[in-house]
Amino acid sequence: MDFRDKALDDNKIDEAKKFIIEGLISYQPFVFSDNLEVGVGFEFEQQRYAGLVHYPDIPEHLRASPELARRLLADRNRTEFHLANRRLADFYDSLVEQIIDHTAGGIDNNSFLDVGCNNGYIPISFSQRGAKRATGCDRQDFSRVFNFLNSIQGTNAEFIHAWYEPQQHRIAGVEAFDVVTSMAMLCHVSDPLHLLAELGRLSKNALFVWTLFNHDDSNVVRYGTPRGDYPGDVFPYCFDNLTAISVPLFHKSMELMGFSKIIELPVPQIHSYAWNGYPFRGFLAIRNP
Ligand SMILES: C[S@@+](CC[C@H](N)C(=O)[O-])C[C@H]1O[C@@H](n2cnc3c(N)ncnc32)[C@H](O)[C@@H]1O
Numbered sequence: 704m705d706f707r708d709k710a711l712d713d714n715k716i717d718e719a720k721k722f723i724i725e726g727l728i729s730y731q732p733f734v735f736s737d738n739l740e741v742g743v744g745f746e747f748e749q750q751r752y753a754g755l756v757h758y759p760d761i762p763e764h765l766r767a768s769p770e771l772a773r774r775l776l777a778d779r780n781r782t783e784f785h786l787a788n789r790r791l792a793d794f795y796d797s798l799v800e801q802i803i804d805h806t807a808g809g810i811d812n813n814s815f816l817d818v819g820c821n822n823g824y825i826p827i828s829f830s831q832r833g834a835k836r837a838t839g840c841d842r843q844d845f846s847r848v849f850n851f852l853n854s855i856q857g858t859n860a861e862f863i864h865a866w867y868e869p870q871q872h873r874i875a876g877v878e879a880f881d882v883v884t885s886m887a888m889l890c891h892v893s894d895p896l897h898l899l900a901e902l903g904r905l906s907k908n909a910l911f912v913w914t915l916f917n918h919d920d921s922n923v924v925r926y927g928t929p930r931g932d933y934p935g936d937v938f939p940y941c942f943d944n945l946t947a948i949s950v951p952l953f954h955k956s957m958e959l960m961g962f963s964k965i966i967e968l969p970v971p972q973i974h975s976y977a978w979n980g981y982p983f984r985g986f987l988a989i990r991n992p
Pocket of ligand 1: 891
């Protein structure tokens with residue numbers, strides 16, 4: 704989302720900078736001004752830690768902090784960074800539009816939940832387009848960022864600090880929604896079938912999952928090496944990276960939960976959306992088309 708046409712005042716820009724310094728804003732693509740932009744698009748395309756935050760006038764004493772140093776973009780890459788993040792934003796926008804196109808009854812008659820929503824790009828997009836209710840939930844508390852982005856965009860996306868707990872196989876505190884989406888989250892869990900079961904339970908009409916798919920043509924889950932993102936997640940919950948399911952396993956799971964139509968949503972081919980040779984793909988499962 705590009706907020707430059709909103710000519711954000713100094714207070715808003717300062718607020719965005721504070722969230723960036725706190726580490727709460729960096730992954731999804733947002734442009735606050737010509738000199739303040741975030742997004743993971745450039746790193747995806749470069750396949751390395753190349754910068755998530757363009758903030759050239761960051762105070763010197765903060766530049767030295769290891770957490771911030773890892774995220775800061777080298778100014779010479781600003782143009783490529785911006786273009787890569789525009790491609791990432793186009794990708795999110797295309798998915799949102801396609802999901803709406805496939806949603807029966809019109810966007811204003813449907814409620815949407817995004818699981819693992821991060822800063823809320825997807826719920827804010829649904830809210831902006833007139834959703835009856837647009838909600839996101841995440842393991843990290845992004846409620847203040849939601850308030851901030853809603854105030855800029857004039858939306859009313861709602862954040863629930865609720866997350867998938869593998870020990871319970873549940874996302875406690877969240878009711879069922881008409882349409883559920885979950886992007887780049889299943890690849891971070893050890894028990895993908897239980898997560899799919901919970902996402903299916905929460906989806907009244909449709910479920911969209913964007914994740915890593917392996918190339919197996921039978922029912923297979925492949926695991927990467929645990930990355931240790933969540934130190935409290937001990938074995939067997941520690942497989943937090945590169946979990947890749949097979950397409951037949953996804954199809955069978957959806958069918959067993961009563962989804963009768965499953966379609967792959969086409970997206971621009973961005974070569975970066977493949978890790979260890981496994982591509983990210985997105986499938987929309989619909990109960991009663
Ligand atoms: C790779 S990011 C993807 C963010 C967003 N879905 C997107 O595609 O832009 C993964 C997100 O999932 C969240 N997450 C990880 N484990 C989770 C869990 N068990 N329950 C809910 N959210 C989780 C993280 O906090 C993070 O915001």
